[in-house]
Amino acid sequence: MYHSAVRFWQKRSLRFWLTSGLIMTISPFIAFSILTYIFVHERIVNPLLDLTSEQIGILSPINELQTTLWDVSRTVTGFAINAEPNLSEEYAIQAQRIDNAFSRLSEASNSAYVQLKDDLASAQQQWLRVAAHSEVILREPHTHMSPAFGSKVITFENEISALGYKLEQVYEDLQQQNEQLRHQVLETLEFANKMFVLVLLSATLIGLLGLLILNRSLLCSMNKLTEGASKFATGDTSHHIDIGTPMEMASVAHTFNSMKNKIIEQHKALELEANMDGLTGLLNRRKFNEQIELELNLARQGSYPVSVIICDIDHFKQFNDTYGHLDGDEALKAVAQTLKNGIRDNDKACRYGGEEFVIILPHCASNAAYMIADKLRQKVASQMIIIEERKVSPLTISMGVAVFPEHGKTSETLIKHADQALYKAKDHGRNRVFMASTDC
Numbered sequence: 001m002y003h004s005a006v007r008f009w010q011k012r013s014l015r016f017w018l019t020s021g022l023i024m025t026i027s028p029f030i031a032f033s034i035l036t037y038i039f040v041h042e043r044i045v046n047p048l049l050d051l052t053s054e055q056i057g058i059l060s061p062i063n064e065l066q067t068t069l070w071d072v073s074r075t076v077t078g079f080a081i082n083a084e085p086n087l088s089e090e091y092a093i094q095a096q097r098i099d100n101a102f103s104r105l106s107e108a109s110n111s112a113y114v115q116l117k118d119d120l121a122s123a124q125q126q127w128l129r130v131a132a133h134s135e136v137i138l139r140e141p142h143t144h145m146s147p148a149f150g151s152k153v154i155t156f157e158n159e160i161s162a163l164g165y166k167l168e169q170v171y172e173d174l175q176q177q178n179e180q181l182r183h184q185v186l187e188t189l190e191f192a193n194k195m196f197v198l199v200l201l202s203a204t205l206i207g208l209l210g211l212l213i214l215n216r217s218l219l220c221s222m223n224k225l226t227e228g229a230s231k232f233a234t235g236d237t238s239h240h241i242d243i244g245t246p247m248e249m250a251s252v253a254h255t256f257n258s259m260k261n262k263i264i265e266q267h268k269a270l271e272l273e274a275n276m277d278g279l280t281g282l283l284n285r286r287k288f289n290e291q292i293e294l295e296l297n298l299a300r301q302g303s304y305p306v307s308v309i310i311c312d313i314d315h316f317k318q319f320n321d322t323y324g325h326l327d328g329d330e331a332l333k334a335v336a337q338t339l340k341n342g343i344r345d346n347d348k349a350c351r352y353g354g355e356e357f358v359i360i361l362p363h364c365a366s367n368a369a370y371m372i373a374d375k376l377r378q379k380v381a382s383q384m385i386i387i388e389e390r391k392v393s394p395l396t397i398s399m400g401v402a403v404f405p406e407h408g409k410t411s412e413t414l415i416k417h418a419d420q421a422l423y424k425a426k427d428h429g430r431n432r433v434f435m436a437s438t439d440c
């Protein structure tokens with residue numbers, strides 16, 4: 001379990017870690033904006049909305065009060081004019097309704113502001129006065145309108161008008177405040193919503209921008225580095241990793257490029273060493289075997305001749321015996337240099353072994369090959385060997401020439417025929433060139 005969890009995390013990419021880091025960085029801002037949004041709703045918007053609902057709850061009983069008050073006014077003045085006894089009962093119902101409305105109002109305005117409570121309390125006092133006046137009028141057993149009764153009715157009308165006016169004032173004030181409050185709540189709500197969306201959007205945009213910057217600066221460079229390294233690992237040595245930014249990655253890329261160039265140089269040096277004969281500087285036998293196959297393949301495809309010349313220094317044992325092995329090495333180097341200098345750039349001179357050399361001449365038919373071989377032979381024969389700053393007699397070489405395809409179609413048969421021609425040259429007195437015969 002622990003190991004699989006470790007493996008899971010180890011397999012996560014750099015992009016994963018960067019994205020996670022970025023999300024973790026912006027998440028406090030998002031959390032903060034969500035909490036602020038909730039806070040604004042819970043602590044500001046919702047209480048304000050409750051308050052407006054409460055005010056609406058107050059407006060309706062006030063409205064009912066106003067209507068009933070007009071009914072009372074009609075009932076009492078009606079009684080004063082007509083003295084109908086059933087109006088007293090009607091008044092009692094209306095008064096009860098007003099009392100109920102006042103008690104509902106006092107319950108509903110529990111958390112309302114002080115001014116409203118004062119206004120309602122004063123309205124209730126006024127109502128008590130109106131009720132007292134009403135009861136006095138309704139108790140009066142009159143048959144005609146006396147001046148005293150008339151003055152009571154006028155007082156009642158003044159009181160009830162004042163109460164009606166007062167209630168209208170309270171109603172309008174409350175309605176106005178309610179409108180203002182509702183407007184304020186809606187503005188706050190709109191602002192909170194806008195801020196919330198703005199914070200969320202900017203956090204997302206910042207996150208995306210951060211990802212984009214990281215992607216361009218780090219991940220792209222990282223990908224270039226990985227791509228360069230894998231190309232190099234698969235043998236593409238020409239690919240150059242080009243990273244400008246960030247500085248650290250550019251430095252890694254520069255170091256990688258330098259390291260790659262160094263490895264290429266070392267590889268070339270090793271390859272050269274592996275293909276070269278240490279003493280003479282010519283290609284060695286291993287490289288010759290590779291090269292002859294290559295040239296013969298090309299010649300088969302291009303249908304052109306390839307000549308092979310095998311050379312062997314004459315009486316080299318004797319030279320060694322006379323001057324010593326070290327001077328023999330010097331002589332071998334001198335002969336090798338003469339051979340190399342006497343051929344074209346496309347031709348290949350190799351040390352076949354001991355004091356034996358082999359030369360590959362692509363695009364060279366038998367006549368030309370013979371002439372080249374003889375020219376080389378003459379050059380070697382005419383070149384004085386210098387031993388310890390004194391000239392000694394030149395060495396001579398014997399040579400056998402075989403040509404693809406007339407003397408052989410494979411490297412083995414070509415070498416075999418060239419070798420046989422070389423033996424003939426030795427047999428016929430050395431320092432000469434022999435062409436392989438087609439019948440051997």
Ligand SMILES: Nc1nc2c(ncn2[C@@H]2O[C@H](COP(=O)(O)OP(=O)(O)OP(=O)(O)O)[C@@H](O)[C@H]2O)c(=O)[nH]1
Pocket residue numbers: 279312313314315316317318320324325326327328329332353354355426430
């Ligand atoms: N100094 C030196 N001598 C070498 C080297 N490789 C081979 N030899 C010598 O070359 C000589 C070859 O002798 P042989 O095979 O008898 O041939 P030769 O004396 O040249 O006689 P022919 O080929 O018949 O003319 C031997 O004495 C080898 O020791 C080398 O790298 N350096």
